[in-house]
Amino acid sequence: MAYWLIKSEPDAFSWDEQVANDVEPWTGVRNHQAKKNLAGMKVGDRAFFYHSNVQRAIVGVVEIVREAYPDPTAESGNWVCVDVKTVGPMPSPVTLADIKQDEALTDLALVRQSRLSVCPVSVEHWQYLCRMGGWSGD
DNA sequence: GCCAACGTTGGC
DNA sequence: GCCAACGTTGGC
Numbered sequence A: 001m002a003y004w005l006i007k008s009e010p011d012a013f014s015w016d017e018q019v020a021n022d023v024e025p026w027t028g029v030r031n032h033q034a035k036k037n038l039a040g041m042k043v044g045d046r047a048f049f050y051h052s053n054v055q056r057a058i059v060g061v062v063e064i065v066r067e068a069y070p071d072p073t074a075e076s077g078n079w080v081c082v083d084v085k086t087v088g089p090m091p092s093p094v095t096l097a098d099i100k101q102d103e104a105l106t107d108l109a110l111v112r113q114s115r116l117s118v119c120p121v122s123v124e125h126w127q128y129l130c131r132m133g134g135w136s137g138d
Numbered sequence B, C: 001g002c003c004a005a006c007g008t009t010g011g012c
Helices: A015-021 A032-039 A096-101 A123-133
Strands: A003-008 A023-026 A046-051 A057-070 A080-095 A118-121
Touching: A003 A057, A003 A123, A015 A023, A015 A046, A015 A057, A015 A080, A032 A080, A032 A118, A046 A123, A080 A096, A080 A123, A118 A123
Parallel strands: A003 A046
Antiparallel strands: A003 A118, A023 A080, A046 A057, A057 A080
């Protein structure tokens, strides 16, 4: 199974809304590299839910429950989305500042390509970030 | 196909 | 609010 990180501006769609909705279609991605990442997601993969812009922190964990299908919010039909399900909140959110300070995380896609809204996370980084956030996991 | 202009994202 | 990074558009 693979690991990912998906970004959302809390003003547009926040973690609280994700928790309230439980399962949410992850739509609106309009970047080819991000699309490629979405298309590579499998059911059962997990992703960090990251708040960009105002909070800048990993605030929770979600699971992919439906693989890439045409994004209904795209008129062209050329974009895709996936469905993600709430797994749980990070006990202590991992901030971007924390991540940037940590030498083990300098090659994280989140840091290297700040504008990419859907990025892959290696197993090593996933476990490392989980430890930082106090995620006991399952 | 190159490149300048412009728009958007996201950190600070 | 500013700016850097990056994507897109359009003229040539």
